[in-house]
Amino acid sequence: MALTRNEPAPLFSPDTANTLRLIGYLALAIGLMVIDHRNDWLTRVRYAASAAVEPMYRLAALPSRVARSAGDAMSDRARLNARNAELERELLLAQARLNRLQSVREQNERLQQLLDAQRSLELGVQLARIIDVDTDPFRHRVVIDAGARQGVAIGEAVLDAHGVMGQIVEVLPDTATVMLITDPAHALPVKSERTGLRAIARGNGALDSLELSNIPISADIKPGDKLVTSGLGGHFPAGFPVGTVREIRNDASGMFALATVAPSAALDRSGEVLILHNLPDPVGPPAPAPAEGPPAPGAQTSDPDPVKRP
Amino acid sequence: MNRLRANDWLFWGSVLACYLLQLMPLPQALLPLKPWWLALVLMYWILEAPDYVSLGRAFVLGLVGDVLAGELLGEQALRLCVACFILMRFRARLRFFPMWQQALAALALLANDRIVLFAIRAVSGEAAVPASYWLAPLTGMIAWPWVFLLLDDARARARVRES
Numbered sequence: 025m026a027l028t029r030n031e032p033a034p035l036f037s038p039d040t041a042n043t044l045r046l047i048g049y050l051a052l053a054i055g056l057m058v059i060d061h062r063n064d065w066l067t068r069v070r071y072a073a074s075a076a077v078e079p080m081y082r083l084a085a086l087p088s089r090v091a092r093s094a095g096d097a098m099s100d101r102a103r104l105n106a107r108n109a110e111l112e113r114e115l116l117l118a119q120a121r122l123n124r125l126q127s128v129r130e131q132n133e134r135l136q137q138l139l140d141a142q143r144s145l146e147l148g149v150q151l152a153r154i155i156d157v158d159t160d161p162f163r164h165r166v167v168i169d170a171g172a173r174q175g176v177a178i179g180e181a182v183l184d185a186h187g188v189m190g191q192i193v194e195v196l197p198d199t200a201t202v203m204l205i206t207d208p209a210h211a212l213p214v215k216s217e218r219t220g221l222r223a224i225a226r227g228n229g230a231l232d233s234l235e236l237s238n239i240p241i242s243a244d245i246k247p248g249d250k251l252v253t254s255g256l257g258g259h260f261p262a263g264f265p266v267g268t269v270r271e272i273r274n275d276a277s278g279m280f281a282l283a284t285v286a287p288s289a290a291l292d293r294s295g296e297v298l299i300l301h302n303l304p305d306p307v308g309p310p311a312p313a314p315a316e317g318p319p320a321p322g323a324q325t326s327d328p329d330p331v332k333r334p
Numbered sequence: 335m336n337r338l339r340a341n342d343w344l345f346w347g348s349v350l351a352c353y354l355l356q357l358m359p360l361p362q363a364l365l366p367l368k369p370w371w372l373a374l375v376l377m378y379w380i381l382e383a384p385d386y387v388s389l390g391r392a393f394v395l396g397l398v399g400d401v402l403a404g405e406l407l408g409e410q411a412l413r414l415c416v417a418c419f420i421l422m423r424f425r426a427r428l429r430f431f432p433m434w435q436q437a438l439a440a441l442a443l444l445a446n447d448r449i450v451l452f453a454i455r456a457v458s459g460e461a462a463v464p465a466s467y468w469l470a471p472l473t474g475m476i477a478w479p480w481v482f483l484l485l486d487d488a489r490a491r492a493r494v495r496e497s
Contacts, residue, residue: 042389046419049393053415056397056408061458066400066407073389080402084357148346156359160403162366162467194404229464231362294364 040322060162063141065188067194074196081167081199083158149183155199164190164231165205168297171198175318179259181300187265187288188212189297204291205266206231214266215244219244222254225266236283237275247271251285261300289293340492343388348375348485349395353402364464369474372399372410373417374439374481377440381429382486392418409454413447420446433479435438442479444471 060066119130152170168178172195184201190210194201201301206227208314213227214236221243225234239245249269255262267285277284352371360368374393379386396411404411420429420443429438448471452463 027460042419042422044391046415049389049415050412053412057406057412057454060407066404070401070404077402080353081357084354088359124381160405162463163405165404184418210465267413287364 070194070311071196074198078196078199081155088156113202135254150176150301151296152176152200153296162229164207164210164227164229164291165193166190166202166204168200168202168299169198170299171196171200173197175301176200176299181264181297183258183264183300184257184289184296186290187267188260189289189291191259192299202297204231205232205287205289206291212260212266213254213256216245216269217250217252219249221245222256225251225285232286234285234287235269236269236285237280239272239281239283241279241281243281245269245272245281245283258283340496341383341386341489344485344488344492345379345383348379351375353399355439355494356399357402366464367473369470369477370447371477371481372396373414373444373447373476374440374474375485376414376418377421377432377443377478378485380418380425381436382489384422384425386416389415389418389422406454406458409451412454413450417443417447419493433482436482437475437478441471444474447471 046256048053053326056065063167107177150170152174155167157167164249168176168182176192176195178195180192182191183226183290187207190204190207192200204227205212205225206229207254208227211224211226212223223236223239225236228235236245236251247269250319251266251269253262253264265288267287270284270286272281272283335461349372352375355371356368369459376392376395392414395413397408399414400407409439428436431439445468448468449467452467455463
């Protein structure tokens, strides 16, 4: 300490002063945490500071991106060719399947018209890329490179090619944060594809498993059952794959069964994700006829290829 | 004056590098091992050039870390204040420890920080932490000598160039 103290008699000795200051700062920090916990200040601060936060994210993700593109550049021609051929085969297969489904879809539409069902099954989706930053290894969140300016809003579901990944919990102007379904704070309503049994799948902090708790012991569920979103609760649209039941055991109380589920989405770093724009139909009577006029700004701006679900 | 400026650059550069390292992605298996770089670097500055770090500055640096990480606002600020206070208290002793004892001190400091963080999470309602949660202080201990040598070397070079 090169500090020279010229004051004749300091009110506190340096040690006590330091302790007092520590207590002051600790109280300040605790106050901030309490306020933030209750009214979400951090989000607002982050939104205001996003001009600084987002470049930091991109800068931090740069090394891994460089490494990946270097890997792409280095990988030899034969392997790329093989991969290309494989993808073409898959595309062909998917195309064939799609063609078959097309006729089913037409039939479905016709039947729906007959039933006078107005519910549309078209999905407005948007492609986004995961920015490789890690904010906290013990919370399962990823940052994607689309934000408020691209029309992303809080609560929208995020999918990858294999299933549900999570939902948007925070939106900055050009990035957004996704809470993965394996986050300990996340839960989503699911149902068994085979039996229709409903349950809640909760994250348990491990990236490769979900938990179904409070299932009646007598319920018809067994390892290998596929789970899809049930659409109850209104956050996730119905019918998207969530995972496969891995094992079932009794929970600690012995009153209910507890199932472990392997999520079907590739949660550990998949490169690109789909953001689902239209939220599922609300429960209850149908909404009044849509108002004619210009669309709301920011809604459905970049929606290049709406995927149709048969 | 000039030397002070080089040191300034080094201080802010090291802090910025900490934020970037904190955000930098790692393979899934290595994630829990990521040490708390900011604390290690501030430990160096407290031991070697204490004028750079005051409790207030630690608080503000922690707040910036919170905004970047999107955690609870004030969480890192509190942890950093605690860590820096302990370091300032024991600075006179820690400075003259041999390297391995300093590394052990870093381990104790970071382990203490994990306990503080655990308490914060428990109060805010996220109790369950996996066992790997407690591994990060170990890598912090291993990283400490390298952080120390790197920063010390950079500082010595800056001094030589200016004199």
